[in-house]
Amino acid sequence: MARSNKKIIELPFFTAGSLKRRLIWLIRIRWFAILAFGLGIGLGQFFPSMHIDGFALSLVLVLLVLMNGLYLFLRDRIIRNDHQRLINLMITQIVGDLFILTILIYFTGSAESPLYFFYLFHMIVAAIIFPGTRPYHFAFLAVTLYTSLLVLEWCGILPHFPFYRGSEIAGRPEIVIFNWAIFIMTVFLSTYLAQDVTNRYRRVRMRLEMTNRRLQDLNRAKTNFLRVSSHELKAPIATIQSTLTVIRDILGENVDDRVRDMADRAIKRTDEMINLLKDLSDLTYGDLRHAGNFKQIDLNGLLTEVVGDELISAQARQIEMDLTPSKTPAKMVCDPEAIKKVFRNLVTNAIRYTPEGGSIHVKLANQATEILLEVCDTGIGLEPEEIQQIFNEFYRSPTAKKLTSAGTGLGLAIVQRLVDEHHGFITVSSQVNQGSTFQVHFPKESVL
Amino acid sequence: MNDMKKKILIIDDDIDLVEAMRITLESAGFEVFDAQEGERGLEKVYALRPDLVLLDVMMSQLDEGFQIAYKIRTDPAIKDTPIIILTAVGTQTGFDFNPDKDEDFLPVQAYLEKPVNPQKLIDTVREFIRV
Numbered sequence: 001m002a003r004s005n006k007k008i009i010e011l012p013f014f015t016a017g018s019l020k021r022r023l024i025w026l027i028r029i030r031w032f033a034i035l036a037f038g039l040g041i042g043l044g045q046f047f048p049s050m051h052i053d054g055f056a057l058s059l060v061l062v063l064l065v066l067m068n069g070l071y072l073f074l075r076d077r078i079i080r081n082d083h084q085r086l087i088n089l090m091i092t093q094i095v096g097d098l099f100i101l102t103i104l105i106y107f108t109g110s111a112e113s114p115l116y117f118f119y120l121f122h123m124i125v126a127a128i129i130f131p132g133t134r135p136y137h138f139a140f141l142a143v144t145l146y147t148s149l150l151v152l153e154w155c156g157i158l159p160h161f162p163f164y165r166g167s168e169i170a171g172r173p174e175i176v177i178f179n180w181a182i183f184i185m186t187v188f189l190s191t192y193l194a195q196d197v198t199n200r201y202r203r204v205r206m207r208l209e210m211t212n213r214r215l216q217d218l219n220r221a222k223t224n225f226l227r228v229s230s231h232e233l234k235a236p237i238a239t240i241q242s243t244l245t246v247i248r249d250i251l252g253e254n255v256d257d258r259v260r261d262m263a264d265r266a267i268k269r270t271d272e273m274i275n276l277l278k279d280l281s282d283l284t285y286g287d288l289r290h291a292g293n294f295k296q297i298d299l300n301g302l303l304t305e306v307v308g309d310e311l312i313s314a315q316a317r318q319i320e321m322d323l324t325p326s327k328t329p330a331k332m333v334c335d336p337e338a339i340k341k342v343f344r345n346l347v348t349n350a351i352r353y354t355p356e357g358g359s360i361h362v363k364l365a366n367q368a369t370e371i372l373l374e375v376c377d378t379g380i381g382l383e384p385e386e387i388q389q390i391f392n393e394f395y396r397s398p399t400a401k402k403l404t405s406a407g408t409g410l411g412l413a414i415v416q417r418l419v420d421e422h423h424g425f426i427t428v429s430s431q432v433n434q435g436s437t438f439q440v441h442f443p444k445e446s447v448l
Numbered sequence: 449m450n451d452m453k454k455k456i457l458i459i460d461d462d463i464d465l466v467e468a469m470r471i472t473l474e475s476a477g478f479e480v481f482d483a484q485e486g487e488r489g490l491e492k493v494y495a496l497r498p499d500l501v502l503l504d505v506m507m508s509q510l511d512e513g514f515q516i517a518y519k520i521r522t523d524p525a526i527k528d529t530p531i532i533i534l535t536a537v538g539t540q541t542g543f544d545f546n547p548d549k550d551e552d553f554l555p556v557q558a559y560l561e562k563p564v565n566p567q568k569l570i571d572t573v574r575e576f577i578r579v
Contacts, residue, residue, distance in 0.1 A: 231506075231536060234536050234562075235462065235536055235562070237563075238465070238536060238562040238563035239462055239464045239465040239468070239562075239563070241563040242465055242468040242469070242562075242563045242564065242566070243464060243465075243467075243468045245468075245563075245565060245566050246468045246471050246472055246566060249566050249567070250471055250472055250475045250566060251471065270563075274563065
């Protein structure tokens with residue numbers, strides 16, 4: 001257990017990207033600190049009880065400004081995503097800050113200076129960012145710098161800069177030693193506490209990562225199983241259908257009409273089975289697709305193609321179907337095959353569930369933040385409680401079942417899945433016997 | 449008359465499907481030969497010099513059909529043999545195979561998705577068979 005814990009703790013939880021964000025965060029905080037110090041020096045002049053060496057402090061601040069500028073330059077220009085160099089820059093910044101802070105403490109009265117609290121800030125930052133013992137190295141450096149300052153002043157090697165006029169703190173070793181001891185404890189304790197919390201976070205994150213990976217593997221195995229089994233099932237059904245069609249169409253010239261009728265029925269059922277297997281493999285489609293299929297494309301073209309293909313089956317049932325394309329090109333980064341499948345499933349559904357003589361309006365709109373597809377029919381409609389269920393696999397509403405045996409109950413589940421993969425969403429409004437409107441909203445700035 | 453018949457070679461490991469296709473194609477006046485696996489099929493391409501090959505993609509290996517198509521296309525002696533690929537696999541099944549893209553690399557005459565309707569089979573064969 002101890003060993004595995006150690007292993008986890010040594011894992012850096014940051015990536016090069018997050019490290020870069022931490023770096024810019026540190027640099028920004030430093031600008032604020034410089035500003036606050038500058039104001040503090042200015043304000044301090046108005047308090048007669050405080051003795052502030054404005055010149056020396058300003059010099060230190062100028063040095064800090066230069067250093068921060070250099071960090072910014074290094075971060076932006078020289079170092080890109082080189083992990084080790086980003087870590088080195090981070091270490092340089094923390095060490096640099098500790099030295100500068102020590103100088104500021106010296107000029108604000110050493111033992112009297114309240115600025116030593118700022119050491120803690122760096123201890124916490126280091127403990128959050130670095131795993132292992134490195135934060136303790138920084139803690140040790142801070143303690144060494146502060147202690148050296150006190151010792152050098154005590155020995156008279158460095159002259160004392162009093163901060164509060166008339167303060168005797170520097171001259172009373174018991175107070176200095178007591179403060180120093182508390183300071184050391186605080187530095188190490190805050191390092192320990194901050195790192196302990198971060199380690200817990202690392203452990204949780206690691207566990208999540210492992211669970212996530214396992215789930216992905218399982219999902220892949222499931223998808224693969226579904227894909228292979230639907231293919232394995234499809235091959236014999238396809239052969240059965242071919243055989244039956246040969247019986248009916250080629251060998252069946254002299255056979256009884258009843259034989260032909262039975263062959264017809266069997267062929268129809270194999271058709272349903274093949275459609276079901278196609279839909280099943282479509283459900284797994286997204287999991288196996290590679291990113292190369294994504295490209296920027298005008299959805300109007302895809303929609304025109306699909307509506308054109310389906311027009312014949314709409315006309316066969318005396319259904320009027322029209323298409324209103326968007327006024328401006330509706331360009332989107334997407335998988336065109338997937339989007340076509342979404343369009344096709346919605347359009348064929350509308351045709352299937354609209355009685356003869358009805359009408360279907362298909363519309364694409366290019367709006368400010370999204371591309372909106374609307375398929376509006378005068379079909380059988382849905383009960384409110386059915387709307388909740390139509391996206392579930394194998395669900396078919398009782399009215400839909402009565403109307404036609406075609407349909408696998410997977411079409412809308414596939415639509416839902418493919419729309420999800422494009423970060424979109426679907427809304428449905430419907431009234432029984434009046435019709436249904438399906439709206440698909442695709443966000444424009446989809447990061448895919 | 450028999451000598452005038454066009455020769456079609458079916459390479460597919462599904463013997464029942466081969467039988468259905470044989471009856472279909474013979475009814476349309478073609479002479480049909482078959483092979484149940486790729487290498488055997490390739491030998492028959494050399495021996496029989498068929499006027500068209502119907503080739504199944506997935507036999508004992510996932511892409512066996514493609515390998516055979518590639519071998520036919522790269523040997524000058526037989527490279528002009530028309531090939532129709534039979535597949536139960538389309539883009540929608542998620543296999544790493546896309547007729548639109550792969551066509552450039554593998555010039556075959558047509559892809560037919562199983563189950564193939566007899567009339568469609570006859571029409572496609574007539575369209576591409578070597579005259």
